Amino acid sequence: MPMPNRDPRTTPEYRRLVVLAAKDDAERQKAIRVTKVVTGDPSQRLVALTFDDGPHGEKTGDLLSVLRRLRVPSTFFVVGKMALRFPELIERIVLDGHELGNHTYNHYRLTQIPLTQVAGELNSTRDTLIGLVGSPTRLMRPPGGEYNEAIQKIIAREGYTNMLWTDDPADYKAGRTSEKITELVMRDITPGGIVLLHSGLPATIAAVPEIVSRLRTQGYTFVTCSELIQRGNGLLHLQNHSARISLTAAT
Numbered sequence: 001m002p003m004p005n006r007d008p009r010t011t012p013e014y015r016r017l018v019v020l021a022a023k024d025d026a027e028r029q030k031a032i033r034v035t036k037v038v039t040g041d042p043s044q045r046l047v048a049l050t051f052d053d054g055p056h057g058e059k060t061g062d063l064l065s066v067l068r069r070l071r072v073p074s075t076f077f078v079v080g081k082m083a084l085r086f087p088e089l090i091e092r093i094v095l096d097g098h099e100l101g102n103h104t105y106n107h108y109r110l111t112q113i114p115l116t117q118v119a120g121e122l123n124s125t126r127d128t129l130i131g132l133v134g135s136p137t138r139l140m141r142p143p144g145g146e147y148n149e150a151i152q153k154i155i156a157r158e159g160y161t162n163m164l165w166t167d168d169p170a171d172y173k174a175g176r177t178s179e180k181i182t183e184l185v186m187r188d189i190t191p192g193g194i195v196l197l198h199s200g201l202p203a204t205i206a207a208v209p210e211i212v213s214r215l216r217t218q219g220y221t222f223v224t225c226s227e228l229i230q231r232g233n234g235l236l237h238l239q240n241h242s243a244r245i246s247l248t249a250a251t
């Protein structure tokens with residue numbers, strides 16, 4: 001008699017692998033001492049693809065399949081309330097070798113809510129992710145990239161690293177085609193680059209294979225954000241700041 005089909009997600013072995021993978025990421029992030037990052041090491045051809053705002057159900061599932069086929073590790077800055085809707089995607093992100101980041105719980109612009117609510121927006125997502133995969137993430141990205149000095153202090157005090165970006169093709173703009181997204185990524189790419197993309201957009205998902213292929217042709221290696229930071233540490237302590245990564249605010 002054939003065995004009944006069982007969802008692998010419900011097996012203890014699957015759960016164990018998710019928890020182990022998330023723990024690995026958390027261990028690596030523990031060593032990160034910087035509280036804000038605007039670029040990786042400009043002397044190394046490393047690049048971090050980042051995907052914000054998800055997870056978005058089927059679309060993020062499609063994106064994960066593309067990234068798996070291409071063997072590209074990435075970083076997903078997820079929204080807490082969305083993570084709760086799609087826990088299976090959070091598990092898959094971790095299991096596929098990607099890294100999770102915190103993109104707040106409600107995706108409010110942090111400059112537009114009372115300062116007293118900023119820590120809660122971050123910590124609710126941290127706690128949600130601990131509930132889903134067993135370990136926290138220290139990386140965060142403010143919605144819209146909006147923050148100010150007071151918000152940055154809270155980000156640092158609460159133990160997060162503010163991950164900004166070098167390369168923004170504005171893939172969320174109405175009418176953006178895959179070709180345009182690819183063109184803009186390639187126009188602005190720099191060694192140590194951090195590329196801002198979004199996880200639920202068909203044009204972005206369709207652009208990823210071409211972006212990956214062109215960057216590989218130019219000698220780039222794909223890394224998660226924490227690997228980018230880790231591998232940049234040796235050089236970037238020379239930057240004129242208490243942190244080890246160069247620190248001008250991204251626009």
Ligand SMILES: [Zn+2]
Binds near residue numbers: 052103143144
């Ligand atoms: Zn966002």
